[in-house]
Amino acid sequence: MKITDYNVLSDEELLALLHQDDVLSLQTIFNRYYKSLCQFSSVFTKEITASEVLIADLFIKLWDNRKQLEIRLLKPYLFQSAKNLSLNHLQKRKDPINLLKTTDLKESLKSGYLTPFEILTNRESQQRILSFINLLPQRQREVLLMSRIQQIDKSNIAPLLGITVRTVETTLYHAIKSLRILLSNQARKSS
Template identity: 35%
Template sequence: MKYQNLSDESLVDLLQQDDPTAFELIYQRYWRQLYGFVFQQLGSKEDCEEIIHDLMLSLWQNRALSQIQNLKLYLFIGARNLVNKSIKSRINLRKYLEYKYLNDVFETVGPNEFSNITELHQAIENAVKKMPEKTATIFRMSKMDNMPVKYIALKMELTDKAVEYHITKSLKILRQQLQNFNSDN
């Protein structure tokens, strides 16, 4: 039987019957398209490879239970879901790190050191004025305007990693300047 000429539906039927050759052909037929799709979303070779590996592993492990009507659609929806999961975990990690940085700032300075909220806002604004222009802009977009990293990256024509670098840099500057503010009083 020539597998190359089989339709997706036939390959899915063979896959459900534990045929490893059908699985290999599905992989060969779709990996480039999936790689391009995932890379466009994440921009990382390693992340693409991991997501495609996880997707194909899931396809193989769930072959007997799956009810695939349209193989291409099934694979791309699965890839999209894994990309979303990856982005969500990165966002949660980034938010945790930002929380940790801000928490460190307030542990060092202590919220009781500020006589009122206006004084705190003024101290933050003074710290932002001492940041490099791009870092300050990204800080404002992220922390004051609550914009997501991906949106900032698109708007500023930067990579997500560059935006995250500027956010981290701004939080370090903020911590340093608020410590200076505390010692000035």
């Protein structure tokens, strides 16, 4: 039987075809998940180019190991793999994780929006907040960064992390509450 439209196939059907060396199934999986995987990866790497390379590598590995892989659910597998690759990438760089968007100094100075003092103050504030975000539990940190920094909608975060929208909302609430407590405790210590 000749398949004419791979886009209507389920992930399970595409996986079965992938095991049979069907390159069009890989292309369909790629088209279905590449953009969201890159966006998800960039939450960790903060570099869209690095994320694009990591996700491209993920699909190459998926194709190269298609016979050996025992994947039950494709979407969670892809997102977990993307997360692992992103975290490994950060460990290899041995740079501190940049969790907040940093101000592009050249653009800010050209446009005249920020003075050097404002830029310095902004950076110091960001670094302080970063240190507190790093203290949050991993899931809270992920949801907070995706929602507030990457501006990903809660309804899109849920499938990326394999949780419900309600769980995203609850986790975000707890993350913000914890962050406020940490910041207020720090403010009290400073004064």
